[in-house]
Amino acid sequence: MNTANKLTIGLFGFGVVGEGIYQVLQQTPSLQATIKKICVKHPEKPRNAPPELFTTNGDELLNDPEINVIVELINDADDAYHIVTTALKGRKAVVSANKKLIAHHLPELLQLQKQYDIPFLYEAAVCGAIPIIRNLEEYYDNDLLRGICGIVNGSTNFILTKILAENLPYAKALQQAQDQGFAETDPTLDVEGYDAVNKLTILLAHGYGIVTHPDQLLFRGINQIHASDATYAAEKGLQIKLTAQAKKLSNGKVATFVLPQLVTNQSKLFDVPNENNGVVIESSFSDKQFLYGKGAGRFPTASAVLSDISALRYQYRYEYRKLKSALRTELTDDFYLRVFVSCASDSDVSREDFEWIDEAYITNKRQFFVGVIRFDKLKAAEWLRKPQVSLLVCPDGIIEGIEERQLKKRSLELAGVNSLAGAYLLN
Numbered sequence: 154m155n156t157a158n159k160l161t162i163g164l165f166g167f168g169v170v171g172e173g174i175y176q177v178l179q180q181t182p183s184l185q186a187t188i189k190k191i192c193v194k195h196p197e198k199p200r201n202a203p204p205e206l207f208t209t210n211g212d213e214l215l216n217d218p219e220i221n222v223i224v225e226l227i228n229d230a231d232d233a234y235h236i237v238t239t240a241l242k243g244r245k246a247v248v249s250a251n252k253k254l255i256a257h258h259l260p261e262l263l264q265l266q267k268q269y270d271i272p273f274l275y276e277a278a279v280c281g282a283i284p285i286i287r288n289l290e291e292y293y294d295n296d297l298l299r300g301i302c303g304i305v306n307g308s309t310n311f312i313l314t315k316i317l318a319e320n321l322p323y324a325k326a327l328q329q330a331q332d333q334g335f336a337e338t339d340p341t342l343d344v345e346g347y348d349a350v351n352k353l354t355i356l357l358a359h360g361y362g363i364v365t366h367p368d369q370l371l372f373r374g375i376n377q378i379h380a381s382d383a384t385y386a387a388e389k390g391l392q393i394k395l396t397a398q399a400k401k402l403s404n405g406k407v408a409t410f411v412l413p414q415l416v417t418n419q420s421k422l423f424d425v426p427n428e429n430n431g432v433v434i435e436s437s438f439s440d441k442q443f444l445y446g447k448g449a450g451r452f453p454t455a456s457a458v459l460s461d462i463s464a465l466r467y468q469y470r471y472e473y474r475k476l477k478s479a480l481r482t483e484l485t486d487d488f489y490l491r492v493f494v495s496c497a498s499d500s501d502v503s504r505e506d507f508e509w510i511d512e513a514y515i516t517n518k519r520q521f522f523v524g525v526i527r528f529d530k531l532k533a534a535e536w537l538r539k540p541q542v543s544l545l546v547c548p549d550g551i552i553e554g555i556e557e558r559q560l561k562k563r564s565l566e567l568a569g570v571n572s573l574a575g576a577y578l579l580n
């Protein structure tokens with residue numbers, strides 16, 4: 154593959170993003186990139202492009218020796234797997250926005266890039282227009298990255314904004330996210346957290362050299378958040394955001410999850426509305442940096458795709474330096490989380506799973522408490538999957554160790570004082 158002179162593109166998909174990149178390329182003649190053929194699924198659909206460009210036969214693109222770049226922008230991760238792997242094996246550079254495909258097949262995709270010595274770029278797959286992957290690849294190509302905490306799904310952030318700030322009903326907010334092209338074809342991928350955990354999987358590879366599968370990670374979406382949680386948050390002056398987090402603990406291992414979180418106005422994520430995404434990167438010597446921008450939608454996503462296409466002109470490829478180097482680390486479940494839990498009745502949640510409970514109260518419809526739980530217990534908890542149970546991570550919810558608290562409790566007990574008296578208001 155030689156992309157130094159002219160980029161001849163075979164484009165798969167002409168939906169929200171596919172048509173977006175077609176239009177953007179029309180307006181970027183300086184790039185000298187031409188779309189030779191576009192493969193779609195439904196030939197009968199009207200298209201805003203010359204009919205002779207379209208085909209439903211992907212082989213026309215994959216077997217065309219003149220096409221040196223495949224841009225994969227379809228909404229089917231299984232078909233995308235075939236397209237991307239065939240293209241890489243045919244030594245065509247590939248640009249994709251398909252986070253599900255990438256997160257679910259990362260080891261094989263890494264192997265193919267190496268074996269066929271070919272670039273595979275996917276900046277648009279995480280946080281839309283925000284250049285987060287190249288940032289982690291290039292700027293944080295060292296051991297300084299302490300943590301990533303971000304809103305990485307535009308649809309859920311849009312829905313939360315519409316519900317919490319504008320009082321729109323959930324169904325209407327979701328419909329708007331779909332109408333505006335933010336949501337996945339199957340929007341349960343957004344609202345149940347699958348999309349965010351796919352993106353987190355990709356961030357872990359580029360940020361920490363950790364190759365894992367989304368199934369290994371704890372994630373929830375926004376679908377279990379209860380109206381009364383929103384009331385609680387509003388009373389405390391907090392926002393609710395779906396956050397993807399990865400934090401290097403003092404033992405060098407990484408704590409990670411996707412969960413809805415209570416966010417204070419001290420956090421940069423507090424003021425991230427609608428389909429915008431925001432990522433706070435914490436590093437050893439520079440404290441915190443904040444990346445903000447459109448996380449979904451036609452042109453923001455197309456702009457990230459354009460940037461990848463453009464990078465092929467100078468033979469750019471991901472180096473995955475942390476995967477190769479001594480900087481590689483591993484995940485751990487050996488930490489604690491402070492969480493807010495709400496549920497319909499006492500029996501919904503096993504409170505014995507908690508190390509302690511800081512506050513608890515009850516209304517005639519719902520029970521609430523704030524407590525600290527070991528992460529591995531939370532990950533295994535059946536009760537977390539119950540539809541009537543909602544869990545929000547508290548601000549700064551990751552706790553590395555609780556020895557100090559346990560010691561204090563033990564000494565109070567020895568002195569005959571119940572340290573938790575008053576904490577378990579309901580028990």
Ligand SMILES: NC(=O)C1=CN([C@@H]2O[C@H](COP(=O)(O)OP(=O)(O)OC[C@H]3O[C@@H](n4cnc5c(N)ncnc54)[C@H](OP(=O)(O)O)[C@@H]3O)[C@@H](O)[C@H]2O)C=CC1
Pocket residue numbers: 165166167168169170171192193194195196198211226227228229232250251252277278281334335336337338448449450451454
């Ligand atoms: N929308 C967004 O904001 C963002 C989307 N993405 C990702 O980008 C990708 C595309 O999303 P989006 O544009 O929203 O999706 P759309 O549903 O709008 O478009 C999907 C396109 O894929 C085509 N298609 C589906 N299956 C095939 C196939 N087997 N062969 C050829 N074409 C096929 C469809 O064809 P037809 O038109 O004939 O039906 C359609 O043109 C997805 O992976 C998505 O996750 C990433 C970041 C943001």
Ligand SMILES: N[C@@H](CC=O)C(=O)O
Pocket residue numbers: 278280281305306307308309335336337343348448449450
């Ligand atoms: N459905 C996704 C689209 C972009 O990745 C989202 O809402 O973030």
